[in-house]
Amino acid sequence: MGPHPHGWWIVLHLLLFVFWLGGDLGVFYSSRYVLRPALSPEARSTALKIMSGLDLGPKICLVLFLPSGVTLMALEPHGAELFGARLLSPWQVAAVWVLALTWLALTVADHRTHGGFPLARRADWTIRIALIAVIAVAAGYTLLASRPFGVDTNPRWLGAKLALYALAIAAGLGIRLRLRPFGPAFGALAASGSTPEVERTLRGSVDGCLPYVWVIWGSVLTAAALGVLKPGAVL
Numbered sequence: 614m615g616p617h618p619h620g621w622w623i624v625l626h627l628l629l630f631v632f633w634l635g636g637d638l639g640v641f642y643s644s645r646y647v648l649r650p651a652l653s654p655e656a657r658s659t660a661l662k663i664m665s666g667l668d669l670g671p672k673i674c675l676v677l678f679l680p681s682g683v684t685l686m687a688l689e690p691h692g693a694e695l696f697g698a699r700l701l702s703p704w705q706v707a708a709v710w711v712l713a714l715t716w717l718a719l720t721v722a723d724h725r726t727h728g729g730f731p732l733a734r735r736a737d738w739t740i741r742i743a744l745i746a747v748i749a750v751a752a753g754y755t756l757l758a759s760r761p762f763g764v765d766t767n768p769r770w771l772g773a774k775l776a777l778y779a780l781a782i783a784a785g786l787g788i789r790l791r792l793r794p795f796g797p798a799f800g801a802l803a804a805s806g807s808t809p810e811v812e813r814t815l816r817g818s819v820d821g822c823l824p825y826v827w828v829i830w831g832s833v834l835t836a837a838a839l840g841v842l843k844p845g846a847v848l
Contacts, residue, residue, distance in 0.1 A: 625677075629674040632674050633671045634834065636670030640664050644660075650807050650812055654806065654807070675782065680712075687706045700762050738786070744779070745779045745782050748775050751775055752775035755772030766846055767846055770842075770846060777832040781832040785829065791825070798811050
């Protein structure tokens with residue numbers, strides 16, 4: 614049979630799954646040390662720096678998952694059309710990569726400045742909201758239509774994968790909202806030491822993220838399985 618004609622794109626897509634989940638596991642593990650009152654504020658600050666450094670990996674993977682997935686969809690179109698034209702032309706794929714790299718630059722800038730670049734944070738938030746809406750609509754159509762975009766290979770697995778991606782993005786926004794009290798509380802810890810109120814706020818912020826974290830892990834694992842197994846697909 615020979616090598617897959619676009620196997621390296623598949624490898625990239627799978628690596629993004631691996632590093633997304635692996636990085637998230639590292640963030641979760643280091644967060645347990647941030648919450649330990651028995652540790653000194655300096656030790657907890659070091660754990661927080663490790664957690665923040667690890668957190669950049671999943672953010673990068675989430676962003677690049679979009680253009681890598683779109684590239685694979687374009688390479689395996691199965692006759693997909695929209696308004697009588699090919700659904701994903703090379704120019705459209707290139708435009709998605711430009712959008713994604715712009716989004717990536719905003720994400721990295723926001724991460725490195727810890728919110729000190731408000732424009733980047735607002736733009737990143739807006740992009741995520743827009744993507745959730747667009748991807749959710751595309752996923753719903755792919756799941757419900759008998760021949761979505763003219764494709765007759767039963768690509769409902771792809772619709773489910775898109776829905777999980779939108780869900781993961783939404784869960785990430787939920788984590789951001791839950792972590793809003795964390796920064797001021799950790800600043801108080803570093804400045805004045807531990808107090809019961811500070812510890813409650815820190816733990817409430819971090820542990821309040823756990824349901825969203827579990828949603829992301831489940832979404833990533835299930836999306837990976839759908840992409841590999843393609844249940845129900847007709848060759």
